[in-house]
Amino acid sequence: MHISQFLKFMVFLFLTNTVFAQNTVKITGTIKGAQSDSLHIAVDPLFLGVQDDKNTLKVPTSGSFSHNFTIERPQVVHLNYRNQSLPLYVEGGDDLSLTFFADGLLKTVEFSGKAAVHNQFLKDFNSKFEEVLNKESMKKKVLSQTVDKLEMDLFKTVQAQKKFLNDHAKKEEFSEGFHRYIKNKIKYLYWNYIAGYPIIEANNIKTLRVKRLRDEVMFDGLEDTSINNKEAIINEYYRSFLVYYTTYFTSKANGFNKFTDYSVSLEEKHKYARENLKGEAFSYVMAHFLSKFAGNLADETATTLRNSLKSRGIAAYTTLVDKQWETWKKATKNPNIAANVPDTPYLMQDLDGNELDLTSFKGKIVYIDFWASWCGPCRKQFPFTKELKKELSKSEKENIVFLYISIDNNEEVWRKSIEKFNIEGKHAISPGGWNSKIARKFRISSIPRYMLMDRDGRIVDENAKRPQKKDELLEDLQRLLDK
Numbered sequence: 001m002h003i004s005q006f007l008k009f010m011v012f013l014f015l016t017n018t019v020f021a022q023n024t025v026k027i028t029g030t031i032k033g034a035q036s037d038s039l040h041i042a043v044d045p046l047f048l049g050v051q052d053d054k055n056t057l058k059v060p061t062s063g064s065f066s067h068n069f070t071i072e073r074p075q076v077v078h079l080n081y082r083n084q085s086l087p088l089y090v091e092g093g094d095d096l097s098l099t100f101f102a103d104g105l106l107k108t109v110e111f112s113g114k115a116a117v118h119n120q121f122l123k124d125f126n127s128k129f130e131e132v133l134n135k136e137s138m139k140k141k142v143l144s145q146t147v148d149k150l151e152m153d154l155f156k157t158v159q160a161q162k163k164f165l166n167d168h169a170k171k172e173e174f175s176e177g178f179h180r181y182i183k184n185k186i187k188y189l190y191w192n193y194i195a196g197y198p199i200i201e202a203n204n205i206k207t208l209r210v211k212r213l214r215d216e217v218m219f220d221g222l223e224d225t226s227i228n229n230k231e232a233i234i235n236e237y238y239r240s241f242l243v244y245y246t247t248y249f250t251s252k253a254n255g256f257n258k259f260t261d262y263s264v265s266l267e268e269k270h271k272y273a274r275e276n277l278k279g280e281a282f283s284y285v286m287a288h289f290l291s292k293f294a295g296n297l298a299d300e301t302a303t304t305l306r307n308s309l310k311s312r313g314i315a316a317y318t319t320l321v322d323k324q325w326e327t328w329k330k331a332t333k334n335p336n337i338a339a340n341v342p343d344t345p346y347l348m349q350d351l352d353g354n355e356l357d358l359t360s361f362k363g364k365i366v367y368i369d370f371w372a373s374w375c376g377p378c379r380k381q382f383p384f385t386k387e388l389k390k391e392l393s394k395s396e397k398e399n400i401v402f403l404y405i406s407i408d409n410n411e412e413v414w415r416k417s418i419e420k421f422n423i424e425g426k427h428a429i430s431p432g433g434w435n436s437k438i439a440r441k442f443r444i445s446s447i448p449r450y451m452l453m454d455r456d457g458r459i460v461d462e463n464a465k466r467p468q469k470k471d472e473l474l475e476d477l478q479r480l481l482d483k
Contacts, residue, residue: 023070023071023072023092023093024068024069024070024092024093025068025069025070025071025077025090025091025092025093025094025095025096026066026067026068026094026095026096027041027066027067027068027069027079027088027090027095027096027097027098028064028065028066028067028095028096028097028098028113029064029065029066029097029098029099029100030063030064030065030098030099031059031063031065031081031100031101031102032063032099032100032101032102033063033101033102033103034059034060034061034062034063034102035061035102036058036059036060036061037058037059037081037082037102038056038057038058038059039056039057039058039059039065039079039080039081040055040056040057040079040080040081041055041056041067041069041077041078041079041080042055042077042078042079042080042085043055043069043071043075043077044077045071045072045075045316046284046287046316046317046320047233047234047236047239047284048284048287048288048291048320048324049291050320050324054069055067055069059081063102071090071091071092073092073234074089074090074091074092074177074178074181074234075089075090075234076088076089076090076181076234076236077090079098079105081102081105082102082103082105084105084106085105086105086106086109086123087122087126088115088119088122089115089118089119089122089178089181090115091115091175091177091178093114094113094114094115095113095114095115096111096112096113096114096115096116096119097111097112097113097116098110098111099112106123109123111123117172117173117174118174118175118178121168121172121174121182122182124168125161125164125165125182125185128164129157129160129161129164132154132157132189133189138193139200139204141153142193142196142197142200142201143200143201143204147194147197147198147211147213147218150193150194150197151194151218154189154190154193154194155190157189157190158186158187158189158190161186161189162186165179165182165183165186180231181234181235184229184231184232184235184237184238185235185236185237187226187232188232188235188237188238188240188241189237191222191226191237191241191245192237192238192240192241192244194213194218194219195219195241195244195245195248196240196241196244197211197213198210198211198212198213198248198251199244199247199248199251202251202258208257208258208374209256209257209258210248210251210252210256210257210258211256212252212256213248215252227242227245227276227277227281228277228278228279228281229281230279230280230281233280233281233284239284239288242277242281242284242285243285243288243289246269246272246273246276246277246285247269249272249276250265250268250269250271250272253268253272254268254376254377255376257374257375257376259377259446261377261446261447261448261449262293262296262297262446263296263297263298263301263466264377264448265446266289266290266293266297266301266305267301267304267305269285269289270286270289270304270305270308273285273286274308274312279314280314280317282312282313283309283313283314283316283317284317286305286308286309286313286317287309287313287317287320287321289305290302290305290306290309290321290325290328291321291324291328292332293332294325294328294329294331294332295328295329295330295331295332296332298463298465298466300465300469300472306318306321306322306325309321347430347437347438347441348405348428348429348430348437348438349428349429349430350426350427350428351415351418351427356428358453358457359457361401361403361426361453361457362455362456362457363455364399364400364401364455365399365400365401365452365453365454365455365477365480365481366400366401366403366452366453367400367401367402367403367450367451367452367464367473367477368403368405368450368451368452368453368464369381369385369402369403369404369405369425369448369450369467370405370406370407370438370439370442370444370447370448370449370450370451371404371405371406371407371447371448372406372407372408372433372447373406373408373410373413373414373416373417374408375447375448377447377448378447378448379421381448381466381467381468382421382422382423382467384466384467384468384470385402385425385467386424387467387470388467388470388473388474389402389424391470391474392474392477396477396478396481399481400477400481401425401426402424402425402426403425403426403427403428404418404423404425404426404427404428405428405429405430405438406427406428406429406430407429407430407431407432407433407434407436407438407439407444407447408429408431408433409431409432409433410431411429411431414429442462448466449463450463450464450465450466450467451463451464452464452476452477452480454480454483455480455483460480461476464476
């Protein structure tokens with residue numbers, strides 16, 4: 001080999017090994033009192049709860065362990081042992097050694113090695129501010145305080161955390177990445193609970209409304225660079241903030257009414273995220289919502305959101321969603337309703353006050369629309385139904401029943417709403433909201449909800465297409481007519 005070729009090869013080999021070393025983390029340790037246990041290092045590169053089993057290792061009775069793993073960027077991983085979990089901040093090229101007692105991981109752990117300074121500070125920081133960093137403790141605080149009192153308490157905590165960081169940063173040699181991570185932890189702890197306050201409260205009580213914040217005051221100082229902060233994505237409070245922030249402003253766009261249908265809710269969140277989030281912030285939020293509600297989404301909604309993630313998001317998130325989709329669907333799917341209902345007892349009454357059940361429509365195709373006067377998304381669909389009916393022939397109209405079932409509590413409001421929105425079709429009411437007879441029978445937990453019933457009185461599609469999908473819904477109706 002010519003000397004120049006040899007030198008080029010050596011440079012290439014050096015660079016290759018250097019890049020690899022930068023992405024490798026080595027963790028070693030000794031567990032006092034170990035008994036042939038398993039230890040797991042949770043590495044979740046996209047922060048969606050998807051981890052690799054290859055980071056599980058057996059710990060011998062000697063208690064000594066050693067493990068190498070790769071990361072694509074600085075991040076927090078979790079060392080899990082005997083139902084104990086220790087967060088560790090690591091960067092590419094780090095080596096970290098731990099010593100701790102088997103049943104006292106958090107209290108007895110001692111660090112050495114390159115990453116020791118960062119993780120000792122992280123442990124001390126988490127210990128000093130344990131109460132405010134505990135999600136369950138903070139949830140109770142949110143539910144027991146006014147938002148103004150919470151904001152004042154958070155402000156004081158943030159000042160104390162900043163002082164704690166500054167005092168230690170003067171003494172310790174923190175990397176730029178670690179210093180930024182802690183600063184973001186402090187910053188987004190505050191914004192997370194400000195944006196999360198109305199959502200946590202609304203999810204805890206049986207209300208159809210989300211409390212409005214004084215946006216111009218509470219979010220003063222929150223600029224686009226803080227909302228779309230790609231360097232903060234490794235921080236758990238930033239990611240949680242993104243979810244709460246998107247949820248809050250989507251609720252605001254809906255008049256602060258809770259969404260009563262998963263698909264409608266996700267479509268509106270997607271719309272807000274598409275207009276306000278960028279890059280990995282958009283990718284994470286949409287992947288998060290898809291993972292959480294996969295099994296409860298209409299197929300067309302899931303397809304739309306996944307396609308949007310593919311076209312606008314980061315490829316790694318698209319790949320993960322595709323890989324995990326069926327698993328997520330099974331994990332989040334709500335129980336199916338009974339498929340056949342010809343023996344359905346009285347569940348509702350019509351406009352004349354007569355008892356009504358679904359057997360009344362046997363012999364015809366029935367498109368059922370579950371709604372309520374207070375449901376904004378329900379009202380938005382009514383014009384699309386009118387457009388759909390224009391596409392039907394005279395014979396099709398005679399053989400298809402459009403049945404509107406309200407779960408309103410107030411009969412007068414129900415009747416006025418039918419008139420106000422000029423809703424044409426058969427009408428019924430089953431008072432009681434989510435506890436109404438019809439809602440309990442069909443396990444209705446969100447509206448609008450649509451179902452298709454065939455001529456034999458069987459529910460053949462418990463999540464029928466919405467009127468907005470006019471062409472596809474028309475095909476489904478005509479398909480049933482042809483049978």
